[in-house]
Amino acid sequence: MNKVAKALINKRFYILIALGIGVYLTVSMLHISLWYVVGAGVLLGVIFGKVFCRWVCPMGLIMELLMSFSPDTKVQQMYQYHKIGCPIAWISGWLNRMSLFHINLKTDSCKSCGLCDKKCYIVAMEPTKYSLYKPDKINPGNSYTCSKCLQCVAACPNGSLKYKVRK
Ligand code: SF4
Ligand code: SF4
Numbered sequence: 001m002n003k004v005a006k007a008l009i010n011k012r013f014y015i016l017i018a019l020g021i022g023v024y025l026t027v028s029m030l031h032i033s034l035w036y037v038v039g040a041g042v043l044l045g046v047i048f049g050k051v052f053c054r055w056v057c058p059m060g061l062i063m064e065l066l067m068s069f070s071p072d073t074k075v076q077q078m079y080q081y082h083k084i085g086c087p088i089a090w091i092s093g094w095l096n097r098m099s100l101f102h103i104n105l106k107t108d109s110c111k112s113c114g115l116c117d118k119k120c121y122i123v124a125m126e127p128t129k130y131s132l133y134k135p136d137k138i139n140p141g142n143s144y145t146c147s148k149c150l151q152c153v154a155a156c157p158n159g160s161l162k163y164k165v166r167k
Contacts, residue, residue, distance in 0.1 A: 009149075009150045012055060012149065016055055016057075019055060021061075042091050046099060049092060049099035049101065049146065050148055077121040081121055094144060100165055102166045103152065103162070104164050104166075106161075110133050116133060117131050120132060120151065130143065
């Protein structure tokens with residue numbers, strides 16, 4: 001993957017801080033109805049899948065900050081996997097299976113190293129069900145619980161995983 005995309009993924013938390021605070025200030029200062037926020041979140045879901053929670057949402061930012069105080073990565077994975085979402089999370093999670101952009105595996109260049117799976121909290125929680133590269137498992141990127149952290153895409157040393165337009 002190109003360096004800019006990788007840098008953006010690795011800086012996701014800082015992007016969430018900027019966008020989360022920006023959304024909060026815009027909505028509160030301009031008295032924007034939350035329905036517009038829900039509408040924008042769902043529109044993002046149609047295009048990108050469930051990106052709102054981990055890239056844009058002020059509540060997502062607060063929850064990530066709180067979770068960062070937990071030293072136990074298992075607890076953090078549990079939170080990511082089981083979090084109870086708002087309507088944006090429910091709808092955009094459902095849209096993951098049909099959004100315009102999705103996480104796609106280029107099987108001919110994949111070396112089955114497993115680095116992608118090691119980064120994914122969905123695989124960590126249910127390794128017998130999900131995998132990003134094993135053909136007999138379900139792609140976690142299409143599941144409701146994938147909030148498009150894109151750590152799997154950034155982890156692949158061969159560029160075999162791409163977040164691209166669905167064909
Ligand atoms: S973007 Fe990749 S690593 Fe992140 S939750 Fe989805 S499938 Fe897992
Ligand atoms: S990290 Fe890349 S090469 Fe390794 S298993 Fe995943 S998709 Fe295949």
